[in-house]
Amino acid sequence: MAWTTMHFAVGMAGATVATGVGCMIMRRGWRWLPLSMTAGGIWAVIPDMPRLFREDFPWLPFAQTLGSKSLELKLHRMGDIFFFHKQLDMQPHEYALHGLILMLVMYNIAIGVLMLLEYCQRNSPIHRSFRAHQGHVKPAYPRTARAQEYPRPQLTLANNQQPAMPPGMPGAPPMFSTHMGPGPAPGSQNMSLEEQFDGGPSVEIAVDPENPVIGRIGKRDKTGS
Template sequence: MAWTTMHFAVGMAGATVATGVGCMIMRRGWRWLPLSMTAGGLWAVIPDAPRLFREDFPWLPFAQTLGSKSLELKLHRMGDFFFFHKQLDIQPNEYALHGLLLMLLMYNIAIVVLMLLEYCQRNSPIHRSFRAHEPHVKPAYPRTARAKEYQQPQLALASSAMPPMPPGIAPDAPHFTTHVAPGPPPGSQSMSLEEQFEGGPSVEIAVDPDNPIIGRIGRKNGKTGS
């Protein structure tokens, strides 16, 4: 009759195989491997639960019901459903130490697998390309890297980048120059702003020649544009 540690180890092995196949098919979900292994081990020792309640935890609520021998016999009849529990109980060896060693081995294998996956992810082409463009940012996942790599550009005002003036010298007032083409010569006041919007020629406006901001005011294809 096998001990509980061996049942737990066999349940972990079965859950590891099932989860590994599912992860390879889906190509994701490896981070749930340790949790799946623990769940498989707990599932494998369910037929021994009534004995544990009856002998080790009689003070718990419902311990008499959960630890009844009739429930234990029912669970043992379908023991192979719990990762070959019945077959392990039939054989004469206990395998207590073997089960403990298998548990430790499989947990360490799961840790190594997760570390390798993390290493491969960090050295993927997406992460290398992202680190080349943004060396100071450390992305968590490839989707984050793609989102950071293709950010939309931010617009900034040119007037905010004016160089500071030396101390003792007052800054000059901004110079406004207007060029109208075709139309009246520069300086002419024969055309108002309302007339320009009503269909006049387009106007180029330059503000501060050191830091020009160029725009257009006029009518394009029958619509007012700027």
């Protein structure tokens, strides 16, 4: 009769084979390998659970039901679905130490496989190319995760360059000045920090009292006082 450690080790081995085949077919999911190994080991020792409840945890509320001998006999009759539990109990050896060693070896193999996959992923051509170009990227503003440092044109309305027009005369078209640089454009002191560092062109529009156009959506103008 094999000990629980050997049943657990056999369950881990069966779950490892099943999970490995599934991961190779799907080409993903290797990170779930240790969890599936533990689940397979627990599944393999289910026929021993009634004896565990009956002998070690008799004070639990459902120990009388879960630890009944009739339930134990039923589980042992169909024990082969629990990773050959019945076949292992039929042989005369205990294999307690062998099962413990197999458990430790398989867990360490799973950890090594995950570390190897992580190493291969970090040293793939895509990740190497990303790290090679990462030196040109650094945070530009606390609310911006990453921003490339290249000059972006920012348009600001040169209001101070427009001469005063007499009342009733149509105003001249607005003049824009282009500012090249990573920082905020001159004359944008009235803008919020989000508008200055949003990454796009910041435009300051002066509202004409005679024609108060405040925004344009598509091809229609919206006016207001």
